[in-house]
Amino acid sequence: MxxxxxxxxxxxxxxxxxxxxxxxxxxxxxxxxxxxxxxxxxxxxxxxxxxxxxxxxxxxxxxxxxxxxxxxxxxxxxxxxxxxxxxxxxxxxxxxxxxxxxxxxxxxxxxxxxxxxxxxxxxxxxxxxxxxxxxxxxxxxxxxxxxxxxxxxxxxxxxxxxxxxxxxxxxxxxxxxxxxxxxxxxxxxxxxxxxxxxxxxxxxxxxxxxxxxxxxxxxxxxxxxxxxxxxxxxxxxxxxxxxxxxxxxxxxLAADGLAVLVVDSRAPHRHADGEYAARRAACERAARVLGVPALRDVGVADLADALDRLPDDETRRRLRHVVTENQRVLDTVDLLRADRIREIGPLLTASHASMRDDFEITVPEVDTAVEAALAAGALGARMTGGGFGGCVLALVDAAAADSVAAAVATAYAARGFTAPAHFTALPTxxxxxx
Incomplete structure (x- = not known):
């Protein structure tokens, strides 16, 4: 706590x-x-x-x-x-x-x-x-x-x-x-x-x-x-x-035989304070340039034009993450409302790729955990939290949770990382x- x-x-x-x-x-x-x-x-x-x-x-x-x-x-x-x-x-x-x-x-x-x-x-x-x-x-x-x-x-x-x-x-x-x-x-x-x-x-x-x-x-x-x-x-x-x-x-999750596996990456937080502030400042800067109150006001349909109006590639990547991430949330909600839980997996994985490539907030430990979980059969996986460490969540078949967690641990050991911790979670x- x-x-x-x-x-x-x-x-x-x-x-x-x-x-x-x-x-x-x-x-x-x-x-x-x-x-x-x-x-x-x-x-x-x-x-x-x-x-x-x-x-x-x-x-x-x-x-x-x-x-x-x-x-x-x-x-x-x-x-x-x-x-x-x-x-x-x-x-x-x-x-x-x-x-x-x-x-x-x-x-x-x-x-x-x-x-x-x-x-x-x-x-x-x-x-x-x-x-x-x-x-x-x-x-x-x-x-x-x-x-x-x-x-x-x-x-x-x-x-x-x-x-x-x-x-x-x-x-x-x-x-x-x-x-x-x-x-x-x-x-x-x-x-x-x-x-x-x-x-x-x-x-x-x-x-x-x-x-x-x-x-x-x-x-x-x-x-x-x-x-x-x-x-x-x-x-x-x-x-x-x-x-x-x-x-x-x-x-x-239980009704579909699924679980969310949460893996604590045990990654040391690297430059977290300044990097968080820098990401937030970039988003605020992009909103000012685009003349909108916040980046929530830029939709996927507006993204190409908005990217053209920004002055540098880094700010464009930050914008692209926020706009596409908002859409992924909406798409996930639609799937859950339709009782299609298994289909949210690719959205989780796409979210991680966006955090890794556009927002640049992942670290080797969390990337390794995501890749290992997916290779072991997870339906989708992503880092959760502000970045530079923290946890990874993976949507898994409940019966496979232990084997997916073991695969992550094996991948960690191969790279010399501190052994991760894990638990499975149901919403409370x-x-x-x-």
């Missing part, structure tokens, strides 16, 4: 001192195909249940830290983006779904206007008061994401109650699965309920985004917070990032009180 490591390639976030634990369901598994060898111990790849249920851990941390049980527990999931990369800040379309990996906040009120927060692995608790939430960025590190939520609520005119919180998470850090958004959403839900605040569900993603953008200083789009708050089980969330309108698209629900 650790917000700052959630998506560093995507958002340029600071690293947190909050470490992930293995999910209880599904398994996150470290892979090493070489006979007689074992992957080095890794907290994100430990056996299922090695640390127990995440909600129980949050409760135990609260009891240990504060000497009494919490008033309640609130959970928010990680998310994976099925398709639609770097379209969110271009006012485009995205199609994420929630993962069965959760950040849980156990919380109770405390008198006055101070907030104390503990993480299961961060050592000492952090306490902050009103002075630290009157201006942006005054609480550093992982606790800044909690303070950011308090700040955003207060800035919106809500009387935020003082509170004690304890946090546990199974959402891996640095994998592009929105651990920061999960933290923000769970904290937000806890504070809203503890204070009896009037904050409709559809207003919560924007407030959580503001906490991250303006208090923490990470320039995220609206997708992550929308996904972890608004997703439904068995569905993907079709989000229009301009209007914030959503549609819940049936995504019943968004933020909830337990």
């Amino acid at each position: 650790g917000a700052a490591q959630a998506d560093p390639a995507r958002h340029g976030r600071r690293r947190l001192g909050l470490l992930p634990h293995p999910p209880a369901d599904p398994a996150v598994t470290a892979l090493d195909p070489r006979p007689g060898t074992a992957a080095a111990p890794d907290p994100a790849a430990a056996p299922v249940g090695a640390r127990g249920d995440v909600a129980d851990r949050a409760t135990a941390a609260f009891r240990t830290g504060y000497g009494e049980p919490p008033a309640g527990r609130w959970a928010a999931p990680g998310r994976v983006n099925l398709i639609g990369e770097h379209t969110d800040y271009n006012d485009g379309y995205v199609l994420p779904f929630a993962l069965p990996l959760r950040t849980v906040v156990a919380a109770a009120p405390q008198p006055g206007t101070t907030w104390t927060v503990r993480s299961e692995l961060a050592g000492e608790p952090v306490t902050f008061g009103v002075d630290q939430v009157t201006g942006a960025g005054r609480v550093p590190g992982w606790a800044g994401y909690v303070a950011g939520v308090v700040w955003a609520l207060r800035a919106a005119g809500h009387p935020v109650p003082g509170a004690r919180l304890a946090i546990a998470s199974d959402v891996p850090l640095g994998a592009g699965l929105s651990s920061s958004a999960a933290l923000e959403a769970a904290v937000l839900a806890a504070l809203v309920d503890l204070g009896g605040l009037d904050l409709p569900a559809d207003a919560r993603p924007r407030l959580a985004q503001r906490a991250e953008n303006e208090y923490v200083g990470a320039p995220t789009g609206i997708m992550d917070q929308s996904a972890v708050i608004r997703c439904r089980a068995g569905h993907a969330l079709f989000l229009d990032c301009r209007t914030e309108a959503v549609d819940h698209i049936p995504f019943d 629900h968004g933020t909830t009180q337990l």
